[in-house]
Amino acid sequence: MLEVQSIAKTFNADTPNEVHSLRGVSFTLETGSWVIIIGTNGSGKSTFLNAVAGTFFVDGGSIRIAGKDVTAWPEYARAKFVGRVFQNPFSGTSPNLSIRENLSLAARRGRARGLGWGLKSSLVEKIREEVSRLNMGLEHRLENAIGSLSGGQRQALTLLMATWLRPELLLLDEHTAALDPKSADILIGLTEQVVARDKLTTLMVTHSMQQAASLGDRLIMMHRGQIIHDFQGAEKRRIRPDDLLARFEEVRRAEQLDETAAQMLAEKYI
Amino acid sequence: MSLLIATFTIGFVLSLLALGVFISFRIFAFPDITADGSITLGAAVAATLLAHGVYPPLASLAAFGAGLLAGACTGTLHTRFKINSLLSGILVMTALYSVNLHVMGRSNVPLLSVNTLVTQAERIGVRFTGGVVSFRLIGWEVSVRDASVLCAIVFAVALACTLLYLFLRTNLGMAMRATGDNVQMIRALGVNDSTMIVFGLAISNGLVALSGALLAQYQGFADVGMGIGMVVWGLASVIIGEALVGTNQVGLTIIGAVMGSVLFRLMVAVALRWGLSPNDLKLITAVFVFFALIVPQFLRKSRLRSAHA
Numbered sequence: 001m002l003e004v005q006s007i008a009k010t011f012n013a014d015t016p017n018e019v020h021s022l023r024g025v026s027f028t029l030e031t032g033s034w035v036i037i038i039g040t041n042g043s044g045k046s047t048f049l050n051a052v053a054g055t056f057f058v059d060g061g062s063i064r065i066a067g068k069d070v071t072a073w074p075e076y077a078r079a080k081f082v083g084r085v086f087q088n089p090f091s092g093t094s095p096n097l098s099i100r101e102n103l104s105l106a107a108r109r110g111r112a113r114g115l116g117w118g119l120k121s122s123l124v125e126k127i128r129e130e131v132s133r134l135n136m137g138l139e140h141r142l143e144n145a146i147g148s149l150s151g152g153q154r155q156a157l158t159l160l161m162a163t164w165l166r167p168e169l170l171l172l173d174e175h176t177a178a179l180d181p182k183s184a185d186i187l188i189g190l191t192e193q194v195v196a197r198d199k200l201t202t203l204m205v206t207h208s209m210q211q212a213a214s215l216g217d218r219l220i221m222m223h224r225g226q227i228i229h230d231f232q233g234a235e236k237r238r239i240r241p242d243d244l245l246a247r248f249e250e251v252r253r254a255e256q257l258d259e260t261a262a263q264m265l266a267e268k269y270i
Numbered sequence: 271m272s273l274l275i276a277t278f279t280i281g282f283v284l285s286l287l288a289l290g291v292f293i294s295f296r297i298f299a300f301p302d303i304t305a306d307g308s309i310t311l312g313a314a315v316a317a318t319l320l321a322h323g324v325y326p327p328l329a330s331l332a333a334f335g336a337g338l339l340a341g342a343c344t345g346t347l348h349t350r351f352k353i354n355s356l357l358s359g360i361l362v363m364t365a366l367y368s369v370n371l372h373v374m375g376r377s378n379v380p381l382l383s384v385n386t387l388v389t390q391a392e393r394i395g396v397r398f399t400g401g402v403v404s405f406r407l408i409g410w411e412v413s414v415r416d417a418s419v420l421c422a423i424v425f426a427v428a429l430a431c432t433l434l435y436l437f438l439r440t441n442l443g444m445a446m447r448a449t450g451d452n453v454q455m456i457r458a459l460g461v462n463d464s465t466m467i468v469f470g471l472a473i474s475n476g477l478v479a480l481s482g483a484l485l486a487q488y489q490g491f492a493d494v495g496m497g498i499g500m501v502v503w504g505l506a507s508v509i510i511g512e513a514l515v516g517t518n519q520v521g522l523t524i525i526g527a528v529m530g531s532v533l534f535r536l537m538v539a540v541a542l543r544w545g546l547s548p549n550d551l552k553l554i555t556a557v558f559v560f561f562a563l564i565v566p567q568f569l570r571k572s573r574l575r576s577a578h579a
Contacts (some may be wrong), residue, residue: 104444
């Protein structure tokens with residue numbers, strides 16, 4: 001479903017702030033698979049997701065979604081295949097539009113938008129039905145502007161919007177990170193439901209080791225713009241949060257070792 | 271009385287300008303200065319065509335089309351060439367000054383003894399009332415000609431408002447509103463936001479140019495300097511309108527912009543009547559918009575302060 005071939009991205013190239021965010025990441029995602037991505041801060045996990053979504057163009061490598069080479073496609077064109085939920089609850093919805101207007105926009109993701117009436121009564125009925133399934137009582141407030149809702153409610157609606165038309169690929173970018181624990185749990189529950197129901201191919205970045213261990217069928221660990229571990233199948237099922245923390249500790253130690261070694265060499269030879 | 275009717279008429283004519291500014295400033299949050307040039311462009315195109323004997327509705331439509339083009343230019347400068355929004359508008363506005371002179375061939379075109387939408391409306395009004403020159407309305411002497419022009423413009427503005435309202439609720443119109451509201455979201459839903467901005471600014475300036483075309487026909491001339499400060503005028507109308515209706519529901523804000531335009535024109539007429547020098551008009555307008563922009567901030571701050579106390 002998703003084939004990424006040695007993509008690279010450098011921000012602020014040729015300046016003192018140069019950052020090599022992605023250093024040749026290659027990765028293939030099978031249809032129907034749910035992959036969790038974890039990594040240290042600045043490891044490039046969100047950058048990786050944004051590269052797939054097309055927020056920016058990569059410096060090298062290629063990206064194929066659903067068999068099509070989308071490397072040179074702008075973000076809005078890739079949206080035909082991709083549903084997204086962002087970390088920031090403000091990013092995924094249009095605050096001044098009503099709940100039903102937001103959802104009706106999502107009902108035409110990647111399709112032509114003409115002078116057809118936006119809120120057909122059949123669509124509004126379907127919206128009411130789907131929104132009531134969120135169990136948040138929002139079905140009675142469909143005409144309210146989304147700006148008046150809480151972060152948890154917005155994220156739930158964003159998830160509903162991202163999956164309204166079954167996406168070939170669902171991208172979740174730490175979509176629970178900005179929520180309180182209870183809202184995060186509810187959202188994870190909804191995520192599990194929709195991914196299982198529609199057998200969605202999903203790429204999810206998370207900070208939570210708990211989520212990383214319990215969700216998905218494959219786990220990728222990133223560090224410094226590269227994939228350093230890829231746990232699949234039985235290995236993924238065995239993993240516990242503590243194992244992941246241990247891996248992070250390993251990475252940290254290896255890094256320190258590098259630095260001290262470099263320092264030692266520098267002292268000796270320079 | 272005829273002064274009051276004239277005030278209302280100009281208020282309604284300029285409400286199309288207010289609608290245009292509403293689209294660029296409020297829907298897209300795009301400070302589009304092009305309007306200063308495109309209102310004159312509309313007037314110039316319509317006046318020149320009318321002076322050549324073109325059928326008035328057709329001339330007005332051509333003015334609308336010219337405005338569409340001007341807005342699309344600004345939008346393209348901003349989206350395609352990544353020029354700052356304000357600067358894109360300034361560039362097109364400046365260019366339009368020369369364009370307008372070329373269109374008119376001189377600095378102004380009079381429309382005396384030329385068939386216009388206004389003379390057409392007057393003729394229809396006179397025929398409808400069977401040749402009466404004036405009638406009395408609650409003790410006031412009202413000229414049939416003035417009244418029929420006002421009726422015609424109210425009808426035209428109502429039509430424009432309805433069309434705009436319906437448009438903003440179509441799939442395309444909603445995508446436009448969402449583009450101004452949250453670009454990240456609308457891209458993720460597969461909408462090319464650049465196209466939306468170009469398209470939206472085109473419609474905005476089309477309305478502004480139409481307003482200019484009607485203004486020229488009403489006042490009987492087009493002048494190359496008539497657009498100066500018109501953006502601020504439109505912005506003042508939109509702000510007053512928002513204060514009047516006090517919500518951000520689409521339908522009400524559209525009506526608010528029209529009401530704001532008429533009310534603002536009324537306030538100006540009263541101020542001029544009280545002896546305000548016409549030379550000070552732009553200064554007063556600018557100061558008014560300044561206060562209208564900062565008062566909400568002060569209110570918010572004082573509300574925060576009282577909430578803390």
